[in-house]
Amino acid sequence: MNIRLRFLLPACIALTLTVAAGVSMVRGGEASAGLSATEAWARATPPGTDVGAAYVTIENQTDTGDRLLGITSPVAAKIEIHETVEEDGVARMRPIEDACLTAGSALAMRPGGTHLMLTGLKAPLKEGDVLTLTLTFETAGPLTVEAPIAGLGADAPPDHAAHKM
Numbered sequence: 477m478n479i480r481l482r483f484l485l486p487a488c489i490a491l492t493l494t495v496a497a498g499v500s501m502v503r504g505g506e507a508s509a510g511l512s513a514t515e516a517w518a519r520a521t522p523p524g525t526d527v528g529a530a531y532v533t534i535e536n537q538t539d540t541g542d543r544l545l546g547i548t549s550p551v552a553a554k555i556e557i558h559e560t561v562e563e564d565g566v567a568r569m570r571p572i573e574d575a576c577l578t579a580g581s582a583l584a585m586r587p588g589g590t591h592l593m594l595t596g597l598k599a600p601l602k603e604g605d606v607l608t609l610t611l612t613f614e615t616a617g618p619l620t621v622e623a624p625i626a627g628l629g630a631d632a633p634p635d636h637a638a639h640k641m
């Protein structure tokens with residue numbers, strides 16, 4: 477699928493980006509240059525569903541554009557990037573097929589906005605556990621992040637203290 481995307485899609489289009497005013501909220505000791513994925517977290521899922529959501533903040537502090545080609549996790553059959561758009565007052569999700577990150581840009585995912593949609597979960601996501609996500613970028617290559625799992629319907633990541641170092 478990644479290969480197909482790469483060849484079908486023309487030039488990088490930045491329309492889908494949420495340029496984050498919230499980048500100052502990014503914590504942690506990431507290098508100031510390069511491409512980083514931080515603040516990853518996921519929501520617990522109730523029994524009886526195999527669909528979940530996760531969030532991550534991606535910053536491209538290089539001087540070239542990059543593109544998120546795909547996301548994988550050992551516990552999900554498929555992961556898509558979704559954006560939330562309002563149509564006639566109703567919030568709907570739709571897949572972002574070309575996740576471009578222009579030089580210097582950031583994409584801050586959050587509930588009600590851009591998110592990662594996990595389908596085909598092999599087991600429910602349990603609060604307190606950690607979800608492993610691998611984000612593959614066209615230029616930067618694969619980046620694996622650990623996403624602590626917050627409670628059902630949580631609006632924010634679990635306490636930072638919950639991170640396993």
Ligand SMILES: [Cu+2]
Nearest residue numbers: 558569591593
């Ligand atoms: Cu979604």
